[in-house]
Amino acid sequence: MASYDNFDTLPAYSELQNLCSQAPDLSEPGTLSPERLKAFHAESAGFELFYGTQRVDETIIDKLQDLADQGKVVEKYVAMKQGEVINKIEGWPCENRQVLHTAGRDVFSSKRSAPEASNQSETELGKLASFLSELEQHALTNDQGQPFTDMVQVGIGGSDLGPRALYYALAAFGMEGRRVHFISNVDPDDGIAVLQGLNLSRTLINVVSKSGTTLETLTNEELVRAAYLKAGLDPTRHFVAVTGQGSPMDDPKKYLRSFYMFDYIGGRYSATSMVGGVMLGFALGYDHFNEILRGAHAMDMAAEEKDIRKNVPLLLALFGVWNHNFLGHDTVAVLPYSQALIRFTAHLQQCDMESNGKTCSRQGQFVTYKTGPILWGEPGTNGQHAFYQLIHQGTTIIPVEFIGFRNNQYPGDITIQKTTSQEKLNANLLAQSLALAAGQKSDNPNQTFTGNRPNSILMADQLTPYNMGALLALYEAKIVFQGFLWNINSFDQEGVQLGKKLATRLLEHMAAQKEDANYDGSTSDPLGWALMKATGLAKK
């Protein structure tokens, strides 16, 4: 088992610190060259990474290779895939689980990293295939014998963001006449607004919660259930469950079908499990979902490559660390030039920031270096008309990860003034990368662009189900690699517990004051009660 060490104890760490002052200035004439733009290029599972516009040279890249080697990140990644219990903090109570989201898609050959988990995945995939086939052949219909046209995914966090991002990304591959909707927020307006537009009798409700105890999801399930009962429909004929075996939601009597997820798959890594599978299978068909898994698995394999120049997820992870820990940039913008990726950045916000927004090391110490960055972004070209002003001329430097595709998804692109819309999109993508790096000198300070703003371009041929799976797995691996380097546990989320605890106490006040007009929470919870009173939420 590879040892876990604090990042700043690795020899390459201090060597990289010494190299900071030698990081190339991309705005200096001669730094960017045609040769550099061509040579600084890597490829994994259909995605190419162009990194001539990162502030690195061969010396720095060699040292990043040392950092990866000394941190044994590929060994740790392989051990993860083989089922080592790495979701833990030594010496402290923790989840103590394996991390096997990769096993769920390791079903395409007989040589498997974690056969037992892959077998469990295959069982669920088989159940899913039958379910979808019954729906398609109208063996499974509503009580009037009509096929189901709509599905509502009821879930939050990992049961919402990843699946939703993939659904929007691949809508172009959707089955005719099938639509999906999402209810996530405990805000009642979320669920009520979604239900307003639906024909409930033609709709399946997919309730997703690994623990079977998620406040928002159980509340929204009841909201939807009440609507079914009010409409005179039997929820057990419409509701499907995705949950952990043995969870409070694991009650086949309440659901038309139940699918399982497992404790070795964290919510934010669960898009390719049944958490995403049931909905994506319904929307896109089983074969397309299978293509997502195939692409993800191909990237999972490519991520085992030890040469960082041939491992895109690892290289992207190392550039992230270089920009964050060494060059001092606290945020990273992920800017896809694809409208279909409209919610992919929101998914990454969870996957990255919930994984690596940590301070506690694997040995239960507080780390003294920066861990996960703030990740944000919106698709281009839209962002160009929004926040790019700051990215180009603001006082804070924001490393950028561009994502693009040579071809768009739908037929019907048009040529205006000799170029297609897709060409316009990609011309803008390349232009932004160069503009950020090279900048522009000018006598006019308001037209001066200092440049030297690091960025990279990730590019594939087209956003297909296969490539979407690969892109998802690419970022999952990037995040895991960074967590290994920072010596943190990327798989728990203790940071969400305090808010939950305080909310529970406030809810007790809210319930109590309805039953007792004289209820006063000021003794048991002076601050919470005071804030309720100040904001007008305490009745008394």
Next chain:
Amino acid sequence: MASYDNFDTLPAYSELQNLCSQAPDLSEPGTLSPERLKAFHAESAGFELFYGTQRVDETIIDKLQDLADQGKVVEKYVAMKQGEVINKIEGWPCENRQVLHTAGRDVFSSKRSAPEASNQSETELGKLASFLSELEQHALTNDQGQPFTDMVQVGIGGSDLGPRALYYALAAFGMEGRRVHFISNVDPDDGIAVLQGLNLSRTLINVVSKSGTTLETLTNEELVRAAYLKAGLDPTRHFVAVTGQGSPMDDPKKYLRSFYMFDYIGGRYSATSMVGGVMLGFALGYDHFNEILRGAHAMDMAAEEKDIRKNVPLLLALFGVWNHNFLGHDTVAVLPYSQALIRFTAHLQQCDMESNGKTCSRQGQFVTYKTGPILWGEPGTNGQHAFYQLIHQGTTIIPVEFIGFRNNQYPGDITIQKTTSQEKLNANLLAQSLALAAGQKSDNPNQTFTGNRPNSILMADQLTPYNMGALLALYEAKIVFQGFLWNINSFDQEGVQLGKKLATRLLEHMAAQKEDANYDGSTSDPLGWALMKATGLAKK
């Protein structure tokens, strides 16, 4: 005319620097108290700001008042509203325009700050009222005499983000049977996907571009126009224009109706002009749009208050400056506890970052202090299941602006375990504010929350059209106040020009290589051509 000075030359600046070390530690026992939570409270036009969880005390607030007074920000704001030409950089070519988005909603009394602009707004509002009334009375229909049910807003940046944010925010107040769609991105998949689901014959197309030259918008207009022609429909019977008088789009022969916007309203401040008005009027009805204006105007008036303790936009601006320039936090998260505000943060990203992501002072010097922060966020409670882990336990401190409402929008909330969903939502909002500030001590380092993370809560009764207008204007004023303090021009966007210029050159290569198989761009544009070749976008 108030003089504009660099922020760091104001006496209060260095005094505030000296106060940094005395900023209260919110996690220390006794700092947060019921009295403090009650007392640290301000109100403007229906919005209350609770700021007991900011790292300030009365001394610091007094000094922030001095900063505002010395920076003459309220005088400058009033001068802006009266039509002073403040969109300029002294000594350099610039837009040299007035900034009068506030005048567009200053139509509710005869005492007006900029009567001429308000009159122009009234003219457009009158045209809008007639148009909407004709639609409602079916005096204006499609060629078959059927009423229009759908509208597509074709626009990008300010012509998309603000209007779209308001449409989602107020969908609960929508007119029966009216729906709105958006096409913004030059990505052809954006427009094609939207068109797929539409009955074009019942649809109005609202093309919005102030300059009438926006690449994305003109391209998408042609995409939609082609679809109409293909369907045998006459675009001039379906297309509406919102543009500047005299722009290339100002051609009444091509459009069913034309509405004007004016050069004194910047795109990112234009949601309450016809840019938002035509679509919002169609979706919500004229009266609801008028309520948005009424709320915005009320906040515009409230923002003239000089006592910062009675001026929410100004106080929020000053806390932003305190957290950013003095406490050193480079980002700010805006987290609305309202699913309806799902795209409000995306709008703010443009409004804030495009306004204040600047380095050039009003006198044409490079400023040496930080200007606009990185603004990002998603609605709660969803974010709690995504990126809050990092906000609570990450190594970078993120100031948070929470937004909440006492009541939800739709009827139909349900009670589960003695509380409604709206109560659950608000309990979580208050809990997060307290958890970030107070933190939690623990022997277990993984369950330790350092706390002392500054945040505030903005709260109103309900997200109505009036309150949405007020909230929009609140943030517009906040941004303008910060720009005044930083001595930058918050109203131009030179930072978007370089990308446009480089994209134009790349598009020329793309067009040329289609006409000449031997085209080679390496001499005229070595870097651009090299990147095209590397990424597979150059044919040769």
